Amino acid sequence: MKFRIDKYLLKKTDELAFITVKKYGEFHLDGYEMPKDGLNVPIKNEVLVKGIKEKTAEHGVNSMSIADAMIYMIGIDSQFVYNEEYKKFLFALENKIDFNIRAYAGYMSRKYFELGETTDSLIYIKALVTLYPEDIEGLYNYAIVCQEVATTYQKDEDPKAMNDFLLEAGEKLEKIINMDESFALAYYHLGYHYYNQSQYIKSKVIWEEAMKLGLDEDIIAEIQENLGKMDYKVQYEEGYSLVFQGKFEEGLEKLLPLEEEYNDWWNLLFILGIAYKNMGEIDKARLYFEKILILRPKQVDTLVELALCEASSFNMERAVEILEQAAKLKEDPEILCNLGMAYLNVGNIDDAIYYIERAYELNPEDEITISCMRELGNYRIN
Template sequence: MNVLKEYFVKKADNVSFIEIKPNSYVYINEYTIGSEIPLPLIVDELINEIKEGTAQDEIKVSSFINGMIYLIGADPEFEFCNQYKEILYNYDKKIEDYILYIGLKKINESDFEEGMVWLRAAYYMNNNNLMGKYNYALALEEKARRLFSANNENMGSVFLNASTNIIEEVIDMDSNFDLAYYKLGYHYRNSKQFMKSKLMWEKYLQLGKDDEMQQEIRENLETMQDDIIYEEGYNEILTGNPRAGLEKLLPLKEKYVDWWNLLFMIGLGFRHLNMYEEAKSEFEYVLELVPDQVDVLNELGLCLAFLGEYEEAISKLSRAIELKPKDYEIMCNRGMVYLQINDFVNAEKDINAAYKLNSTDEITIACKTELERIKNMV
């Protein structure tokens, strides 16, 4: 069970059921409910009625209606949810409006957790309900904010990612929903997807009508400009265009001398251009900023090997393996350096260990093939 689903399913513990006696029926408008369908009740709601002295001898139909809505929000995969939906639509053709209204009312009246369940019910009642979808996404976002404030980063990320996914669904439904672009811009920026954030906010500037929000977005885009350039640059390098990437990244180096991710990507760009001395210099400086960063040790080890500094290359790669002993790529890299200095014992040990960790990796297979080829030549 995924984490978000598990979180809400636990809230179904707040539901109790009444089972109708055999050959007895409950009528909700034109819908007849027999003994095969259990009727849910929200436990907290009943307790509050008892405390306030408003509990009735006979349970009101509205209590069952609220129970069905709550259970759909807490556990939309519950076996009777489809029947509950039929009952709810039969009870009130505008039930979706009622669910949304009550959900927002509860949230605004500081009953946030229950309000969130109701808005989740709106989402699962009708996946084509745009406002139900959007307001549920906002509730998930607010829950994420509260979790982050409580230093619960993992759960906060779960709720924020779910919110992002649903706002994306909103845009799929209505490509002119301006507030969805406004929100997604922030979501993407927070996850360091700056180019996507820029696209969302530029779309909002086309659609949005609120002058203050428009100015807010223009200011955000201005302050985010270097992050956008950085993302464009490293994407160029990672997709095989190191020269274009370096053209974007090198000007940033003058402004951000201690931005190690930037310097690492510059080093990677140089290595991809076979400029090993320049790459080595960048990686060595990065290690001064973030000692024992595994990816940097690996890249530096490769540069040193290409420069013929084999012992130092083995030293850097060995340190990387100490820090990340199950990394077959680094192990394979060290094996190939051993192969360069004709240390077949250690080369075979490393490459076979890498192959054991991942026998389907193309580079590992190629290293093993090269090892066998050279051994057969000796």
């Protein structure tokens, strides 16, 4: 099983020490054959320190303390070089004594979760699902702990880490419902993941499925409230999806009814403008883009679209003026190419050369930029 959050846990290896156990040393476990070169086994630093303080260091290192640290290491790094040997050791130990690895890892995860130590909780539950990837309940608990860890990164204002843990949780929830289509709580939590990613149609579908599977009345009421609140967002997503599929009239049927109530929602106005522009109704498109710029004067994509409307109406001087504003806000190859071609159309070859060549410097592999460079070649003075 793959995990996207290993890198955030690797620092926890600082809490482990490693000792080399030789093949023919005193340490022996029935059912497990030590590699001929021995094995580096982990021990938690706290175990060693406690053994030293109590002058029982020789008893601090035993099968159970090694097993605990192995589970911990597997949970930290799913790609650790000795993991396969650790698994052999753990399963041999499980067969020898009354030791249930799955139950132990689950217990330790719950224990640390209740103590508020969510990273350690995550490590143990991650070890469980690494050792038992078919354990759906363990996978669900893993996703929930990932969500909890994400909130700590949110408080620490680390959006990259927060997003990685949320994506990890979402991926594992999707895995759960692929394994068990009746796992209602996985659908419930997954609905929030889609919602937070602005995938409102998927969120609606998954929440409606959750309600069919049977949940507590309070949770059903919560879902119904969410569905009511996001109905307009679902309609918007359906509309812009149709627009980007080239079904402009169908998209407008979805989007126009939203305009009266959400007339200051610039994203909605933008998609309406795009639809009309692609239908050739330039005057209508222009009105939407101009309205957005009243609300958000520095919205670069809107400036570019308005400039293209002006260019299609042969108002090239106005198109140049607007594209200059956009280029000052964002030095993007596409914007610079549009500006260069606009200058070319008004006969300003020097500025056209400057902006198109600058676009090529920024991204020499872009097909549009390469095409503009070819076009520019027809105007160069040999």
